[in-house]
Amino acid sequence: MTSESSGRVRDDTARRGTTAGGGATDPATEAFVAHRNLLFTVAYEMLGSAADAEDVLQETWLRWAGTDLAAVRDPRAYLVRITTRQALNRLRTLGRRKETYVGSWLPEPLLTTPDVAEDVELADSVSMAMMLVLETLTPTERAVFVLREVFDLDYDEIAEAVGKSPAAVRQTAHRARAHVAARRPRGAVPPTRTRDALDAFRRAVETGDLQGLLDILAPDVVLLGDGGGIKQAVLRPVRGADKVARLMIGGLMKQSAAVSMEPAHVNGHPALVLRLDGELDTVMAVRFDDGRITGLYAVRNPEKLTGMRRETALHR
Structure with a gap:
């Protein structure tokens, strides 16, 4: 569209x-x-x-x-x-x-x-x-x-x-x-710091390092998933570091297809792109507060991923 x-x-x-x-x-x-x-x-x-x-x-x-x-x-x-x-x-x-x-x-x-x-x-x-x-x-x-x-x-x-x-x-x-x-993220996080945290997040998920993931996630982290009824995703917010970490690691382990997680620049910030057998499957954006991940936003609805096909120029 x-x-x-x-x-x-x-x-x-x-x-x-x-x-x-x-x-x-x-x-x-x-x-x-x-x-x-x-x-x-x-x-x-x-x-x-x-x-x-x-x-x-x-x-x-x-x-x-x-x-x-x-x-x-x-x-x-x-x-x-x-x-x-x-x-x-x-x-x-x-x-x-x-x-x-x-x-x-x-x-x-x-x-x-x-x-x-x-x-x-x-x-x-x-x-x-x-x-x-x-x-x-x-x-x-x-x-x-x-x-x-x-x-x-x-x-x-x-x-x-x-x-x-x-x-x-x-x-x-x-x-x-x-x-x-009253609701916006607390303080700007330098892109390099975001990239480092996402790299650590990716390694922990890929290697099944539960403690490593818990070290990056804030205790009250919230995971939101958007599958739009087309792709499987969590229907309600998942709250708490332990629940989110186990869901992330468990979900990746269940995939039978070849899975890769790659860095990307999404909405002006570092993010992760998950591919299954080389095909774009999920865009994972994050929210940082006080140096830890407080929000994970996983977009899987394929109708919402067309903006990932080519770079978009945004200007004021």
Whole structure:
């Protein structure tokens, strides 16, 4: 779905973007292409789904292509406004879809380009742990928080995007900021430290080193699995280091296929990719607090793994 939607946007912009003489692009296409990665990032942070974010971009392009550019003072702000409104509409639909989802719903992991990790604030905002925190906000709170805290839009711009007054947006931003602050990971962890911990985690799982795994996991660690009813996964959160460690080691031991665990850069952070007989099976992201793993997020639903086929560029 992601590749199809992305293809529709590219094909449509290509058709509209070439003149009869061939080659030159029109102003609408140039503006859309220039801000495309930004618009995708806005939509993805609001939705947690690359497939839905691509569909939002398609809807944004269709509305943008029919806009009188002479009346647009700031193409970037105008495009962000369209994208936000479309993402809000889809976020409410997505909420109803999650109510019937089988097991835990996790954000769709993305294989990200190296430059995402270099922007610490952006990487933090798209981390699996933060995306799950954003899931606890209302749709409007999420839109306001993302636009203000991640993209640094002013309150007047956000007000136009979400259809609220600037005063109401300020109150919503304050409420959302406090809500997120109480739930976000405690302190940034350097990527090298995360990679070292993941290497130790991988070795412990592969060798069946239970004590080694317990040394890395926080006592109150939580494992969430997302199989979407398509692949087997834990249906409820598994809590506690001993339970999680035994489940991880036992699950790997039961596999009859050739299993490999490889490092990858997912959502701007080091993560692990599990392959069975060379085929992508699971993306494992983690949350760190105070030097230990407090959250493990295992995405197995194959419909959510399309973002791992190629690197995705995210920008603010």
